[in-house]
Amino acid sequence: MKRYFRTFIDYEKEEQWINTQSLKGLHLKRALPFYYQFEEGNLGEYIYRVVLLPKDREDYLEFLASTGVEIVCKYYKWAYVRKKSEDDPFELYSDHTSKITNYNQIILFYMFMFIINFLSAIMNFSIFFFTKGESVNNVNGLVGLLSTLVVILLFFPLLKTYNKKNALQKEHGFFL
Amino acid sequence: MSQEHAPLTEGVYYMLLALYEPRHGYGIMQFTEEMSNGRVKLGAGTIYGAIKSLLKKKWINTYVEDGRKKEYIITDLGKEIVELEVARLKELYLNGQYMLNQGDL
Numbered sequence: 001m002k003r004y005f006r007t008f009i010d011y012e013k014e015e016q017w018i019n020t021q022s023l024k025g026l027h028l029k030r031a032l033p034f035y036y037q038f039e040e041g042n043l044g045e046y047i048y049r050v051v052l053l054p055k056d057r058e059d060y061l062e063f064l065a066s067t068g069v070e071i072v073c074k075y076y077k078w079a080y081v082r083k084k085s086e087d088d089p090f091e092l093y094s095d096h097t098s099k100i101t102n103y104n105q106i107i108l109f110y111m112f113m114f115i116i117n118f119l120s121a122i123m124n125f126s127i128f129f130f131t132k133g134e135s136v137n138n139v140n141g142l143v144g145l146l147s148t149l150v151v152i153l154l155f156f157p158l159l160k161t162y163n164k165k166n167a168l169q170k171e172h173g174f175f176l
Numbered sequence: 177m178s179q180e181h182a183p184l185t186e187g188v189y190y191m192l193l194a195l196y197e198p199r200h201g202y203g204i205m206q207f208t209e210e211m212s213n214g215r216v217k218l219g220a221g222t223i224y225g226a227i228k229s230l231l232k233k234k235w236i237n238t239y240v241e242d243g244r245k246k247e248y249i250i251t252d253l254g255k256e257i258v259e260l261e262v263a264r265l266k267e268l269y270l271n272g273q274y275m276l277n278q279g280d281l
Binding site for chain 2 (some may be wrong): 041066088091092094095098101102
């Protein structure tokens with residue numbers, strides 16, 4: 001068993017990392033925002049997908065399970081699922097429409113995080129700058145900085161996902 | 177022929193064909209792959225979304241709910257849609273053949 005303490009803002013980078021680990025024979029067992037636990041096994045035995053769940057999370061996961069997808073773990077709106085790599089290439093979304101719907105959900109999720117952190121940065125900085133001499137000041141300053149960092153880091157995957165969606169939409173429109 | 181319905185996607189077309197007999201999600205996947213000789217492989221997420229929207233349009237119905245594995249079946253409306261689509265595809269196919277063979281079917 002191997003543990004890693006790290007975190008990702010871009011779910012695609014996270015998925016890539018998990019799949020690279022799988023190629024090295026380390027298979028994800030648990031994932032939390034700052035913590036990953038792997039089990040040792042055969043090299044490249046599984047292909048993993050990191051999924052943003054739709055509203056009816058349980059229903060969706062049950063459906064995936066009924067098609068032979070293994071639900072490894074989940075938290076909040078995300079699930080980590082896998083399939084043996086000896087089966088066919090494992091993709092959850094196979095056509096333009098469902099890929100675009102999925103990208104839209106991810107964009108909404110990023111936007112939500114973006115706005116929350118943006119507001120948090122503004123509020124914490126205003127407390128930091130306008131209430132002088134209180135000891136909580138420094139905490140507000142720090143939280144403000146962290147939120148700003150998250151806002152900056154969120155910007156790139158947000159833009160990337162948006163561009164991917166647009167490219168798909170253009171290609172799709174061409175065939176209509 | 178009326179243009180009341182947009183052309184079906186390959187995925188939806190095969191899903192409707194699959195549901196002339198009651199099938200669950202995995203059954204739909206297998207049917208589609210076999211019928212298309214492995215060319216059309218539907219993702220589980222794609223099928224899930226499509227089932228939801230087909231149920232809403234009443235093109236398919238829930239057949240039995242046997243715990244985890246729900247089965248679905250095509251409705252009369254769904255069959256009508258398939259018939260229209262087959263007629264549309266036939267027109268496309270015949271016209272294509274006609275042009276390829278320089279006016280000789």
